[in-house]
Amino acid sequence: MKIAIWGDELAAWVAAACLARQGNQVMMVREAADDHLIPDESSIRHEPGLMQTLQQQQTSGNLLAVTAAQAQSTGIHWLAMSPGSLDMAERQVTQLAQHSQQLLIINQSNFGLGASDRLSERLDPSRPQALAYIPDTLQQGTALVQFSSPASLIIGCEDQQALLTLRTLLKPFTEQIKQMLYMTAREAEFTKFAINGMLALRLGFINELANLADQVDVDIELVRQGMGSDDRIGQHYLNPGCGFGGQHFTQYIESLAALMSDKRRSTLLETVLSENEKQKELPFRKLWQHYRFDLRQRIITLWGVAFKPGITSIDNAPALRIIDALLAQGALIRLHDPEALHEIKLRYGDHPQLTYYQDPYAALDNSDALLLITEWSSYASPDYQQIKDRMATPLIIDGRNLWEPEYLRQQGFIYHGVGRR
């Protein structure tokens, strides 16, 4: 089959790779037809197996870059666009509806509740045109496998003809599937909402527990493992840390929180969000208390400013709140990040209290504290001796519980984790 894919999300690239691999003619819609087929975000480029598959499929001719106009040559369109681009999607669907007779729009973008209905309204009801919504539930690291052999699939679509086409397209991936759930697009969107909300609640809860553990002398790591061993709970989304960031996830939770507040006067998710904002400052608070409420002229090193490893984005990143707090307190800040240094420079520019470092160890010379904010894998096993030798005070505040407290203390560090003993 011939499919056009719109968007630069992980879901777009994974769909492109997997669909092409099954012999489909896949057209990635780009600015220009000769664009390289390379994802913008490094975290997507690092997705295991993805770049290799994309390369193979391009070589075999199953995958190619096309312009928006060229994409009109097919009647099947897969949208995996960023959450903020609903308006753009509406314009594109309007164009496609005008230029096509038969049309199937498969929407996998996280636009929120009611977005699929809005897109459907752009279709021409006098022609065989329809929309299906498939929630994006891919997880980084195992996305290709999840797409190729999903354990279950939620499909929001009520048009029988569209469903037939969709089932045919997905047949190679669903031979082993345990569960195919059919519902309206709105219900599927709500399901996606509910999943994200639940994940945010879990993160909020484990952070809350970790903060409590700090006060009652309990190691959250053991508690977390204990909780995870109960199969009603499981291991996912139970890592405490200094808050979640990012544009999409936060926006998504914000819009769900707003909906719950508006319709239900419920503050549950609003609380999760506001507590998360507080959690972002946790490393600052630990530092503040350690240095007896005075950080003037203290040299503070931050490792990691991206909101999560594998990306250059600093949207809503915990590092921003920590940097702002340290600036206000008159500290001297040194920043290192493997990929996001450019972004953070754009935000703060030349600032007398800020220095940007390419070398993480150089950033530690004479430092009064090291704050680990983003758990890049390159930080996972550092040269501890060198860290300690370079620092003025071997104080480590580990915002992601990346390191082993006992080992670090043995090495002579003062170590604070999130709920770690």
Add this chain to the structure above:
Amino acid sequence: MNKEQAWQQLADHARVIKPLHLRELLADPDRFQELSLNQGPLLLDLSKQRITPDTLPLLQQLAESCHLQARIEALFKGEPVNTSEQRPALHTALRAPATEQLLVEGEDIIPSIQLTLSKMEHLVRQIHSGQWRGFSGEPIDTIVNVGVGGSDLGPMMACKALDEYQPTTAQRLNFFFVSSMDGSQLSEVLTQCNPATTLFILASKSFTTIDTLANAITARQWLQEASQITAKEFMRLHFIAVTACAGKALEWGIPNENQLHFAEWVGGRYSLWSAIGLPVALKIGMQGFRRMLSGAHEMDLHFRHAPFMRNLPALLGLVEVWNINLLGIHAHAILPYDGRLSHLPSYLEQLEMESNGKSVTQTGDPVQHRTCPILWGEVGPNAQHAFYQLLHQGTEAVMCDFIAPARRYDDQRSSLKQQHRLSLANCLAQSRTLALGDAVLPQPAAEAHRRYKGNQPSSTLLLDELTPESFGALIALYEHKVYCQAVIWNINPFDQWGVELGKVMATELLDALEQRSPGQFDVATEGLLDTIRQYNREKGL
């Protein structure tokens, strides 16, 4: 013309006017035109006062015979108008533009005022950006102002009045005002506060005010218990002093960088415009605070330069002198028809009664005229269900101030606009009924208990809308009115010796209550002391 002649002419005129009912006076179609005047966002309507247009020149003569113009200049120029304490009263300088210059004893005082404003600005910015941190490292989100009298009433009134001018980008702050000596407010407030995120503003000009310090000690203990850190540490994080006595505040433990200062020449009840206004600046932002100052400054310019016949504070003051000294009215009700101004009556109670509740002249002689009336008030529509009965049918002559904004709820739902119209309708109806009595009715009731005699005079102050500027102008108007009356009565409005003796007595009685010294009091006090001791003994205390 000398003072005696001016008073005499007024007395002669009063004999003519007194028999006239407001009903008759209001029959003159030009009356509103002749007796109401505008200044900036304010309209003062004196047409429901028991005067005629002929009264005003006579009052002007009185003002001139008391050298009011020269006294106004003396006030603005920083002459020692507070004679008993030999210092100026320069609240007007607090709202003067930065570009002005004002020499007091050879020193320009404007730079230090501006310096305090910029220190305030820095502090407000820190707190609004969520970067003033408490002992846990969390941002401060609650402000507790501890002060009494001028250090309480002004900021509390302004914060309530201007609530809707909170900047939307600032950290949301909760505000509490604590004044009462017995700790009943504070103990209730503390249950609602998180010690880690609470900042106390200790506002005391002398930093010896026992009411404020008693509350401050309780606050200090509360923080000590919650934070488990040293006093030196939590003082820096959780206390700000606003005072004229830096040394005393430092002695109490507030470091200098946490202090905002104002000069000795700022009277407590005139201190809203100084650093005492910090809670206001925290509420409405520094920009909003400066708007309030500029509104007051506009009124200052008007008071200083406008001829008396078009001068709002002067005319309001003179017409009240007429009421008090020529018509014999010694009660004054303050009636805002706007819930946001609910603290205005108690603010004016202090401003007027503490300023002009005096009975000796500047030269130490007994006054020859009665001075400040009894002042009280309440939000108008609520007072209608309380003491308006007395205004309409009691035996006391009372003058009233009706205060209302013409516009409100511009961008809000129609039912709220309707509520505002309802309130305005009541405001106009009440002042009309008080003036005219049941003559407003085509057929007044026959029974005596249903009759309304009317003839109660009132002023109406109409604000365009309640903004920081119009609010500043309104308060400055009252300040200057009070000064104008003090000049006519030749009393000092800037001291308050009448509150001192009670403080001394209280110290002796505290000793007696704590049984440190037996003390020899009057029989009534001894009787009460005995009873209190006996109750305590019964409880085994």
